[in-house]
Amino acid sequence: MSDVHGRKREKTTEEVVKARKEKEAIKIKEYNQLVQECREKMEKKEYTQETFKLTSQLVDWNLDFYTIWNYRRILLQEFILKGLNTDEQQQNMPKPNWQAELGLVDKMLTMDARNFHGWDYRRFVVGHLRNNASNPEELAHIVQGEYKFTTQKINQSFSNYSAWHQRSKLLPEIVESMTTEEKNQVALNELDLVKNAIYTDPEDQSAWLYYWWLLGRAPDNITIFGAYQMENDPSIIILGFNDKIKFLQKPRLLNERDKTIEYKLYPFDSTKNKSASIWILQTLDKHIAKRVTIGSNTILPSTSAKSIPYDKVWDIGLKKLDRNAGSLKSKLINEWKQPPATTKMFKDLTLNDQTSWFALDKLKLFKDEIEAVRELLDIEPDSAWALQTLVHFLNQFALYEKQDQDAIYDEIVAILDKLCDIDSDRKLRYKDLMNLI
Numbered sequence: 001m002s003d004v005h006g007r008k009r010e011k012t013t014e015e016v017v018k019a020r021k022e023k024e025a026i027k028i029k030e031y032n033q034l035v036q037e038c039r040e041k042m043e044k045k046e047y048t049q050e051t052f053k054l055t056s057q058l059v060d061w062n063l064d065f066y067t068i069w070n071y072r073r074i075l076l077q078e079f080i081l082k083g084l085n086t087d088e089q090q091q092n093m094p095k096p097n098w099q100a101e102l103g104l105v106d107k108m109l110t111m112d113a114r115n116f117h118g119w120d121y122r123r124f125v126v127g128h129l130r131n132n133a134s135n136p137e138e139l140a141h142i143v144q145g146e147y148k149f150t151t152q153k154i155n156q157s158f159s160n161y162s163a164w165h166q167r168s169k170l171l172p173e174i175v176e177s178m179t180t181e182e183k184n185q186v187a188l189n190e191l192d193l194v195k196n197a198i199y200t201d202p203e204d205q206s207a208w209l210y211y212w213w214l215l216g217r218a219p220d221n222i223t224i225f226g227a228y229q230m231e232n233d234p235s236i237i238i239l240g241f242n243d244k245i246k247f248l249q250k251p252r253l254l255n256e257r258d259k260t261i262e263y264k265l266y267p268f269d270s271t272k273n274k275s276a277s278i279w280i281l282q283t284l285d286k287h288i289a290k291r292v293t294i295g296s297n298t299i300l301p302s303t304s305a306k307s308i309p310y311d312k313v314w315d316i317g318l319k320k321l322d323r324n325a326g327s328l329k330s331k332l333i334n335e336w337k338q339p340p341a342t343t344k345m346f347k348d349l350t351l352n353d354q355t356s357w358f359a360l361d362k363l364k365l366f367k368d369e370i371e372a373v374r375e376l377l378d379i380e381p382d383s384a385w386a387l388q389t390l391v392h393f394l395n396q397f398a399l400y401e402k403q404d405q406d407a408i409y410d411e412i413v414a415i416l417d418k419l420c421d422i423d424s425d426r427k428l429r430y431k432d433l434m435n436l437i
Contacts, residue, residue, distance in 0.1 A: 031058075031061055031062070034054060034057060034058055034061075035058065035065075037054060038051065038054040038055060038058060038068065038071065041054070042071050042074070045078075047074070047075055047078050051071075051075060052072070052075050055068050055071050055072040055075065056104075059072070059104060059108070066117045069117055069118075069121050072121075073121065073124060076096060096128070098125055098128045098129045098132065099129070101125045102122070102125050102126065102129065105118055105121055105122045105125060109122070109153070113153050113156060113157055113160055113163075114157065114159070114160050114161070114162060115162075116162055119162035119163075119165075119166065123166070126142065126146060129142050130142055130143075140177075143170055143173050143174060144174070146166065146170055147167065147170045147171075147174050149163075150163045150164075150166050150167040150170065151167075154167070154193070154197070158196075158197035158200055158201055158204060158206065158207055159201065159204045159206050159207075160206060161205070161206040161209070164206050164207065164209065164210040165210075167210070168210060168213050171186070171190070171357065172357045174186070175357050175358070176357075180359050183357055183358045183359065184358050184359060184360050186358070187214070187357075187358035187360055188360075190214055191214060191369070194207050194210050194211045194214060195211075195372060197210075198211065198376065198385075198386070199376060202376060202380045202383040202385060202386055203383065203384075203385060204385075205385060208385045208388075208389055211369075211389065212389065212392060215365065215366065215369060215393065215396070221307055221308070221309045222241060222242065222243055222245060222296075222299065222301055222307070222308055222309070223241070223242050223309075224239065224240065224241050224242075224294065224314050224316065225240040225241060225242060226239075226240055226316070226319060227239050227240075227291075227292050227316045227317070227318050227319065228240075228318065228319050228320070228321040229289065229318040229319070229320055229321065230321055231320045231321060231322045232322075234283075234288045234289070235282055235283045236280065236281070236282055237253065237263075237280070237281040237282075237283070237289060237292065237318060238268075238278065238279070238280055238281075238321065239251070239278070239279040239280075239281065239292065239294075240277065240278050241277045241278075241279075242277070243277055243301060243302065244275040244276055244277045244301075244302040245275060245276070245277070245299045245300060245301060245302060246274060246275050246299065246300045246302065247265065247279070247298060247299055248297075248298050248299065248300060249295075249298040250263075250265050251265075251281075251292050251293060251294040251298070252292065252293045252294075253281060253283070253289045253292050254289065254290060254291050254292070254293065255287045255288060255289060255290055256288075256290045259287070261283050261284075261285065261287050261289050262283070262284045262285060263281045263282055263283045263284055263289075264281070264282045264284065265279060265280070265281055266279065266280045266281075266282070267279055268280050275302040289318060290317065290318060291315065291316060291317045291318055292314075292315075292316055292318065293313060293314065293315045293316075294313070294314045294316075295312075295313050296308050296309050296311065296312040296313070296314075297311070362400055363397075363400045363401065366393055366396055366397040366400065367397070369393055370390065370393050370394060370397060373386055373389050373390045373393065374390065377390065382422050384419060384422060384423045387415050387418060387419050387422075388419065390415055391412050391415050391416060391419075391433070394408050394411060394412050394415075395412065409437050412437060413434055413437060416430045416431075416433055416434050417434075
């Protein structure tokens with residue numbers, strides 16, 4: 001660039017723009033060539049070190065290119081991990097550096113903290129880090145690191161649903177070795193965090209959903225929907241429950257003189273563990289059944305999401321059902337047999353109450369949180385999420401508090417009426433909830 005009277009001549013604006021465009025055009029061309037080359041290799045299933053390096057270049061260039069993250073996952077699964085036992089592929093590709101992969105995802109989530117593709121890939125990478133942990137201390141360190149990462153992302157933005165979700169998966173592990181007092185303190189800290197979030201942005205669903213998860217659910221009672229007798233074949237009786245159950249003893253089937261009728265019992269929609277929500281009774285004699293009695297102590301729930309009402313006896317008259325019993329009879333297999341005396345309720349770790357990691361008093365907990373939501377509604381009276389949460393918490397509270405249930409359900413109906421007005425898109429849903437009360 002020449003000097004004019006001792007001063008450098010600056011490029012004109014047009015020259016600067018033109019030079020910048022030429023430079024960008026070269027970069028775009030290089031980028032598109034890389035993308036095309038990577039796609040061709042993936043279409044040909046060339047799962048090699050060279051292809052993996054191409055994905056590394058592309059994610060460095062554009063972290064939001066979700067297809068390349070999927071390619072990267074495929075390469076890790078189909079080439080690096082799958083081929084580690086063969087000499088040839090071990091020479092072509094070293095053992096995956098999962099810590100470096102985690103660093104890449106950190107970079108992506110720094111730029112786009114709520115990117116669900118990034119969070120999904122992070123879980124994939126962390127899963128391998130966990131599998132490779134050499135001792136419990138190293139595993140605990142990984143879990144703690146992920147927990148701190150969710151804290152960081154939530155504090156940056158309360159609306160980060162993926163961070164809240166990841167946190168819910170980590171908490172039971174985080175507190176596993178703690179004392180009861182320490183676990184309870186963690187639960188209280190989590191409640192403080194989530195309430196800070198909902199007060200900051202009452203209309204964002206991310207924190208509300210985590211709030212619901214924290215408090216959990218009181219188990220619903222098992223109940224019987226009805227008992228029906230096929231009109232064209234009175235020997236077939238159908239029992240329907242609101243969830244899958246096991247029978248420890250057969251129900252009593254009675255005729256019009258209250259005499260017991262013999263029958264065979266079949267689980268209709270059974271799984272291998274002989275639990276079913278629909279049970280078929282097939283009588284063995286000519287007497288026509290009129291009603292059935294079932295003691296609550298003779299059934300077991302199949303999951304911890306349900307409980308059995310204490311010392312209850314269902315005494316139900318049979319209703320006529322106008323259906324063809326022919327096809328039903330052909331499906332009556334695996335007749336019920338008396339289970340051993342050692343039969344337990346269930347072993348269902350995935351459905352166990354998610355609040356089992358802390359020991360705060362549930363009745364007091366729901367009282368306190370109901371009051372907290374009411375206080376928020378004093379400030380934000382038309383917050384749909386706050387009103388829905390109050391309905392949810394009141395419903396759960398009613399399962400623990402038996403004395404004031406009429407007042408609780410009256411309040412729930414009033415809230416649902418209001419929700420019908422301010423959230424008309426979900427009006428039918430709120431009407432359905434009212435019909436269940």
